[in-house]
Amino acid sequence: MTHTTDGAAGFLTALRPPDPEPDSGTAAQPAPAAGLWSVATALHDELPPDVRDGWARRLYALLQEQYGHDSVTGPPVNRGLSVVHDWQGRTVLPLVAEILSGGQSLPFSALAGLHTAAAAGRPDAPDAWRTALHPVLLHLHAAAYDRTSAYAEGHRGALEYALSQGRSPAEADAYGHEYAELSTTANALAFAEAHALALSDALARAYAADDDTAYAHTCPASQVRVVVRAWDRVSPDERAGDDPLARMSDGLLSALARTSPPRNR
DSSP: OOHHHHHHHHHHHHHHHSSSSSOOOOOOOOSSHHHHHHHHHHHHHHHHHHHHHHHHHHHHHHHHHHHHHHHHHSOOOOSSSHHHHHHHIIIIHHHHHHHTTTTTTSSSSHHHHHHHHHHHHOOOOOHHHHHHHHHHHHHHHHHHOOOOHHHHHHHHHHHHHHHTTTOOHHHHHHHHHHHEEEHHHHHHHHHHHHHHHHHHHHHHHHHHHOOOHHHHHTTTHHHHHHHHHHHHHOGGGGGGGSHHHHHHHHHHHHHHHHHOOTOOO
């Protein structure tokens, strides 16, 4: 299929954040599927400026070749989640396993098996997904929590409070550190538990139903960013692989190339 310059330009325009007052003549947003589009926009936004548009053009070409022009420029179409499962199982999950290198007891193999089966058109029941997803999501969100900033903010507020109560600078500083340690630990745990509970349930239902619209409602863009933030908090000496954004963006293109589009769904 011919890839028109105008079509690629419209695709890039739609991937970029919208202007406060968009031009009424702007072409409709390309959307192969709502969930996949959310992933694509998040990756495009996170990629370095010098590579993001080149990656988007490769994505556009793949979508045109596999799904046809209407799928690229028309409204979202629910085509199932085979691409998402291939991408999650082959790219995202191994990356998360590297981030959580100390979590040998986490069910990475079980979750990978569920993604492999679902990519082949055999999604499991919600309970199986929920059981495998929850512990991985719990540890991932705990790893993504910005403990450094939270600790600094907690220490500063507690120190200022202690000083206002007549404590000496040394006493106020010690109090600030004690408060910051306790509050950061508690907040990180609450953050991780809340996200893991909500996401494992929402993703389990979307995956079991093979429903792209339901998947889009799980905020896939935020899930991309959580992986990036968790990676950023891993010590450079402990990172086993390369840039997570390059891996996730290239992995999505590979998943699209491998996965046959269910045109008659």
